[in-house]
Amino acid sequence: MTSSTKPARSSGNLFEAVAQSGSTLDEHVDALVERSGVTIERIVSTGQxxxxxxxxxxxxxxxxxxxxxxxxxxxxxDPRPHPLKPGDHVMIEAHCRHRVAWTSDTEPSVWLAVYYP
Incomplete structure (x- = not known):
């Protein structure tokens, strides 16, 4: 395969290497797909x-x-906090100001985020 040839497919596991990611002090972000203005990321938070x-x-x-x-x-x-547990999902419209107030520091919080125009 030459450097200009892209593989016909790619695969992986969203939970692979979570333990290693969780051992750092920084949040870990992996871009899984970036095409036509759409980005799909796996984010691993450990208390951030x-x-x-x-x-x-x-x-x-x-x-x-x-x-x-x-x-x-x-x-x-919105003065109310919005707690999330596994399986919960949220649609955040463009320019909706938001923040991550807390993530668990006792287990990795693995997010899948899809950004689009």
Whole structure:
């Protein structure tokens, strides 16, 4: 295969290497797919949260599902925290300001995030 030839398919396991990712102090993000303005990421959080006062404000919409662990999201203008457990998913429209208030530090929180225009 030459360097300009792309494989016809790719595969993997969303939970593979989670233990190694969880052993670091940083959140781990893997871009699984990036095509035509769509990005699919696997994110492994181990106790990370958004910095105080920080809000995500993406020009793209985001659909996210929590596969393992636990987390809490906050949305600007909504005083209620939004706790997530495995299987919970959230549709976040473009420019909806949000933040990760908390993720479990006792087990990895594995997210699958889909960003699109």
């Amino acid at each position: 949260a958004s910095p105080p006062g920080f809000w995500y404000d993406s020009p793209r919409a985001e659909w996210v599902v929590l596969l393992t662990g636990a987390a809490v999201l906050e949305f600007a203008g």
